[in-house]
Amino acid sequence: MSAGNPIRVRNLRGGYVPGRFAIEGIEFEVGAGRLVAVLGPNGGGKTTLFRALLGELPHQKGDISLGERIAYVPQTERARLDFPVSTMDVALMGTYAGAPWYRRLGSERRGRAASALERVGLTQHADTQFGELSGGQRQRALIARALAQDARILLLDEPLSGLDLPSSERVLALLRDLRDSGAILLVATHDIQQSRDFDLVLCLHGVQVAWGVPNEVLSADVLARTYGGELIPVGDGAHAVVIQHHSH
Amino acid sequence: MSGLVEPFEFEFMQRALLEITLLAPMAGVLGAQIVLRRLAFFTHSIGTAAFPGLVMAGPTGVPAGLMALGAGGLFAAGLEGLGRVTRVSRDVATGLLLVGGLALGIVLASDVFESGSGVDRLLFGSLLAIGPAELGGSAIALAVVAIATLACRRTWVAAGFDPAVTSALGLQARGADLMLMGAIAVAAVAALDAVGALLVSAILVIPAATARLFARSVSSLEAMGAAIALTEGVAGLWISYRLDVPPGAAIAVLGGAAFGACLLARGFTHGFRNPNLETA
Numbered sequence: 001m002s003a004g005n006p007i008r009v010r011n012l013r014g015g016y017v018p019g020r021f022a023i024e025g026i027e028f029e030v031g032a033g034r035l036v037a038v039l040g041p042n043g044g045g046k047t048t049l050f051r052a053l054l055g056e057l058p059h060q061k062g063d064i065s066l067g068e069r070i071a072y073v074p075q076t077e078r079a080r081l082d083f084p085v086s087t088m089d090v091a092l093m094g095t096y097a098g099a100p101w102y103r104r105l106g107s108e109r110r111g112r113a114a115s116a117l118e119r120v121g122l123t124q125h126a127d128t129q130f131g132e133l134s135g136g137q138r139q140r141a142l143i144a145r146a147l148a149q150d151a152r153i154l155l156l157d158e159p160l161s162g163l164d165l166p167s168s169e170r171v172l173a174l175l176r177d178l179r180d181s182g183a184i185l186l187v188a189t190h191d192i193q194q195s196r197d198f199d200l201v202l203c204l205h206g207v208q209v210a211w212g213v214p215n216e217v218l219s220a221d222v223l224a225r226t227y228g229g230e231l232i233p234v235g236d237g238a239h240a241v242v243i244q245h246h247s248h
Numbered sequence: 249m250s251g252l253v254e255p256f257e258f259e260f261m262q263r264a265l266l267e268i269t270l271l272a273p274m275a276g277v278l279g280a281q282i283v284l285r286r287l288a289f290f291t292h293s294i295g296t297a298a299f300p301g302l303v304m305a306g307p308t309g310v311p312a313g314l315m316a317l318g319a320g321g322l323f324a325a326g327l328e329g330l331g332r333v334t335r336v337s338r339d340v341a342t343g344l345l346l347v348g349g350l351a352l353g354i355v356l357a358s359d360v361f362e363s364g365s366g367v368d369r370l371l372f373g374s375l376l377a378i379g380p381a382e383l384g385g386s387a388i389a390l391a392v393v394a395i396a397t398l399a400c401r402r403t404w405v406a407a408g409f410d411p412a413v414t415s416a417l418g419l420q421a422r423g424a425d426l427m428l429m430g431a432i433a434v435a436a437v438a439a440l441d442a443v444g445a446l447l448v449s450a451i452l453v454i455p456a457a458t459a460r461l462f463a464r465s466v467s468s469l470e471a472m473g474a475a476i477a478l479t480e481g482v483a484g485l486w487i488s489y490r491l492d493v494p495p496g497a498a499i500a501v502l503g504g505a506a507f508g509a510c511l512l513a514r515g516f517t518h519g520f521r522n523p524n525l526e527t528a
Contacts, residue, residue, distance in 0.1 A: 054416050072416040079410045083284060084465050093409070096402045097418025129464060130409075149417065 014060025037195035071151030094148030136167025268481030276474025279456025295448030297323035373444035
């Protein structure tokens with residue numbers, strides 16, 4: 001392993017109940033400026049891996065070394081659309097940690113939130129209610145909140161889920177822009193085709209099925225082991241469709 | 249004009265007015281969280297759970313506020329315990345404990361202690377009989393709520409907006425939530441003297457729910473909620489004096505009517521199917 005890589009994970013295993021691992025044998029490292037797809041079925045361990053990286057998993061073993069500040073960007077559906085907060089309010093939430101409770105947020109924190117909004121292209125929507133933004137704009141607002149945390153490692157939970165094509169392209173362009181500026185982005189996704197455009201791919205199915213660059217990793221065999229019966233090969237077998245099961 | 253002001257020339261009315269003035273800021277800041285975090289049922293239950301404590305306060309000689317807080321604490325602990333050891337939802341557990349607290353209070357009041365007509369006062373308040381001790385209690389409660397709000401308001405807002413991310417934002421959600429529950433309990437106990445165990449929501453929920461129809465930020469929700477609570481309190485007090493009706497009930501009816509009128513007004517101007525109008 002290279003000591004200089006901002007993310008180093010070795011023999012990680014963990015879960016929510018003692019002795020029962022939801023993920024096992026996770027081992028990878030990522031250098032600065034990488035866009036990483038985390039592929040896997042529902043229940044495959046993507047969110048569990050993110051919780052482990054955030055230090056929120058109740059039971060975990062192995063080594064995680066993070067050389068940069070980390071932030072989490074959830075699915076937009078998790079946020080309350082009826083909550084009376086503006087886009088700027090949401091970005092400011094990223095600056096709350098460590099702020100003195102007895103006085104107003106200082107200009108440095110407000111400036112950080114404003115810069116984050118500018119970075120994601122939402123400056124003109126700073127005063128718009130979060131619930132009145134489009135799906136893609138909401139996703140960018142949540143990314144702005146993570147950027148306002150001064151994080152260089154971003155964990156994004158299905159950021160393109162439910163977005164139309166233009167919005168999806170806009171968010172992807174933002175992710176690439178952040179990658180180019182040196183950030184590391186781990187993106188949980190079901191979209192196999194889209195993940196071929198990422199720098200690296202981590203395939204999970206409870207255990208780490210594969211890790212590496214998409215051209216080498218995304219073989220029919222790896223996808224079959226990652227998705228099992230949820231995968232339907234299409235055409236010549238180089239492409240496949242994932243059947244998603246949603247629980248409500 | 250003198251007819252409007254004249255009732256407030258009496259000392260007991262001035263004390264009642266001061267009590268409402270102390271309760272209104274709590275209704276603003278906590279009411280906003282109660283409505284946004286969907287804690288209206290919990291708030292109502294805390295008030296009701298305090299009832300047996302109030303019944304026991306007189307005969308045992310323990311200050312009513314302390315007994316009510318103790319009963320509220322037992323309620324909260326019971327709620328937490330039921331949530332941990334059973335599969336019942338939080339709403340069901342709250343309902344169970346609410347009925348238990350009310351029934352226990354009635355049994356204590358009718359068969360154990362000679363409380364007589366005092367039960368009415370405990371259930372529906374006695375704003376016109378507020379004394380210096382009650383005012384002092386409300387002032388202390390306001391100070392406690394102010395400190396809790398200063399310390400935790402940002403975390404309350406972040407957790408209410410997106411609970412899954414609170415700890416990833418570096419905020420202590422668990423501690424802040426406990427502070428919120430504690431602050432609500434303190435405010436509910438403070439409001440008991442004014443509106444009684446059954447009408448705590450008239451102060452802590454209805455004004456904020458009304459403000460929610462119009463507010464576009466948490467700060468404006470807090471300010472509007474406090475202003476509405478103060479207005480409804482003063483108007484209810486005046487109606488109570490003029491019509492000789494219980495002040496707690498007058499405030500509650502007025503609050504309900506104002507909410508209904510504002511809901512209609514908001515509906516006619518913005519439509520009735522606005523998802524952003526969800527309240528508690």
